[in-house]
Amino acid sequence: MTNKDDSANQPVTQYHRKGFGLKDVVEVELKKVYESDLIAKLRASGNVMTVNGITIKLAEAFGFCWGVDRAVSMAYEARQHFPDRKIWITNEIIHNPIVNQNLREMGIGFLQMAEDGSKDIDRIGQGDVVILPAFGASIEELKSLEDRKCEIVDTTCPWVSRVWNRVVNYDKKDFTAIIHGKPDHEETVATASRAGTYLIVQNLAQAEWVCNYIVNGGKKEDFLARFDKAVSLNFDPDVDLVKIGVANQTTMFKGETEQIGKLFEKTILAKYGPTQIDQHFLSPGDTICDATQERQDAMLKLVEEKLDLMLVIGGFNSSNTGHLQEIAHKRGLPSYHIDGPDCVGPGNVIRYKSENSEQTETKELFFPEAGDVTVGVTSGASTPDQVVAEVLERLFALRA
Numbered sequence: 285m286t287n288k289d290d291s292a293n294q295p296v297t298q299y300h301r302k303g304f305g306l307k308d309v310v311e312v313e314l315k316k317v318y319e320s321d322l323i324a325k326l327r328a329s330g331n332v333m334t335v336n337g338i339t340i341k342l343a344e345a346f347g348f349c350w351g352v353d354r355a356v357s358m359a360y361e362a363r364q365h366f367p368d369r370k371i372w373i374t375n376e377i378i379h380n381p382i383v384n385q386n387l388r389e390m391g392i393g394f395l396q397m398a399e400d401g402s403k404d405i406d407r408i409g410q411g412d413v414v415i416l417p418a419f420g421a422s423i424e425e426l427k428s429l430e431d432r433k434c435e436i437v438d439t440t441c442p443w444v445s446r447v448w449n450r451v452v453n454y455d456k457k458d459f460t461a462i463i464h465g466k467p468d469h470e471e472t473v474a475t476a477s478r479a480g481t482y483l484i485v486q487n488l489a490q491a492e493w494v495c496n497y498i499v500n501g502g503k504k505e506d507f508l509a510r511f512d513k514a515v516s517l518n519f520d521p522d523v524d525l526v527k528i529g530v531a532n533q534t535t536m537f538k539g540e541t542e543q544i545g546k547l548f549e550k551t552i553l554a555k556y557g558p559t560q561i562d563q564h565f566l567s568p569g570d571t572i573c574d575a576t577q578e579r580q581d582a583m584l585k586l587v588e589e590k591l592d593l594m595l596v597i598g599g600f601n602s603s604n605t606g607h608l609q610e611i612a613h614k615r616g617l618p619s620y621h622i623d624g625p626d627c628v629g630p631g632n633v634i635r636y637k638s639e640n641s642e643q644t645e646t647k648e649l650f651f652p653e654a655g656d657v658t659v660g661v662t663s664g665a666s667t668p669d670q671v672v673a674e675v676l677e678r679l680f681a682l683r684a
C-alpha cells in the first residue's frame with residue numbers, strides 16, 4: 285500500500301466523489317474475489333450449461349451493476365489511499381453480506397443502524413474516513429458527518445443522484461414529491477430528505493388509496509395514520525396533494541412505477557382538467573435505473589422458458605433482488621430467494637426468504653434427486669458472480 289494521504293489533520297470535511305486513480309491496482313483483487321471462471325464459461329456458452337443432469341439457464345442480465353461495481357471499487361481504492369486511517373462505512377456499502385464481510389476483513393468498520401434508522405456516528409473521530417454507500421445518505425446524516433470533520437468518500441450512484449435532482453426541482457417549484465419506494469430503505473430515506481414536502485407510496489394499492497383521497501377527500505386523520513412514517517413533517521393531505529410530482533426508488537418494480545405515475549397523472553387530469561394539468565402535475569420521466577430495468581426484463585424473458593425451479597440470488601435486504609423474485613412468484617414458478625451458497629443443502633434443503641419476508645427452510649427435498657432438471661438462475665445488482673458460481677457448485681454437488 286502507498287500512503288498518498290497527507291490530510292489526516294484536515295480541519296474541514298473533504299468529499300471525494302471519484303476514485304483515487306487506483307483502479308488498476310484494485311482491479312486484480314476485485315477480479316479474484318468477485319469474478320468467476322464458471323460464470324465466464326456459462327456466459328461464453330450462451331448462459332446455458334448442463335452438469336450431472338442439471339441444466340442451468342442464466343438470465344441474460346444479472347449480477348453486479350455498474351453503480352455497485354463503482355462503489356465497491358471506490359471502497360477498495362479508499363483502503364489503498366488511506367492505509368493508516370480509520371475507515372467507516374455507514375451501515376452497508378451495498379446489500380450483499382459477502383461483499384460487506386470482505387470489507388470488514390480489510391479493517392473497514394461498519395456503523396450499525398438502530399431500529400429508528402439512526403447510525404452510531406459517535407464512533408467516528410476527527411480525520412477518520414467515511415464511505416457513503418451506493419444508495420447515498422440523507423441530508424441530516426451528511427450534516428452530522430460534517431460536524432465530525434471526517435473525510436467522506438461518496439460512492440452514491442449517479443442514477444440515485446438523478447432522482448435527487450428531480451425531487452429538489454419539485455421542491456423549488458413548490459410541488460410535493462410522491463416517492464414510489466420503501467419508507468425504510470436507505471435510498472428512499474436519502475431521497476425524501478431532499479424533497480421538502482413528500483409522501484412515500486410503497487405500491488399501487490397505496491397509490492390508489494391516495495388518488496381516491498385526492499378526488500373524493502376523506503378524513504385527514506385516517507390519511508395521516510395510514511402514512512404515519514411516510515410523509516414529511518406537518519404534511520397536510522388537503523394542501524400538499526394539490527401540486528405533485530412523482531419520483532421513485534431506483535430499484536422498484538418498473539411496471540409498478542409506471543402504473544403509479546400514470547395513475548396520479550390521470551387523477552390530477554380528472555380533478556383539474558387538461559388546461560390546468562401543468563400547474564398541478566410534473567411528469568416523473570424515467571428514473572428506474574438501466575441496470576434494474578435490464579435485470580427485470582431478462583427475468584421476464586427467462587420465466588417464459590420451461591423451468592422446473594428458479595433461484596434468485598442476492599442479499600435478503602436487497603430491494604432489486606426482491607423484485608426479481610416477485611416476477612418468478614407471479615409466474616407461479618417454484619422459486620427461492622437465497623443470499624448465498626450457505627442457503628443450499630446439505631440434505632437437499634434450502635434456506636430462503638419467504639413471501640412474508642421471513643427466512644425459512646424447505647421441509648421436503650427441494651431438488652429432484654434423479655432425472656433431468658432445468659433451473660433458472662438470476663442474481664440482484666449487488667451480487668458478485670463468485671457468489672452465483674458457489675451456489676451452482678452446491679447445486680451440482682447435490683447430484684455428485
Ligand code: SF4
Nearest residue numbers: 349351441443534573
Ligand atoms: S441498481 Fe441502479 S441505481 Fe442502484 S447502484 Fe446499480 S446502477 Fe445505481
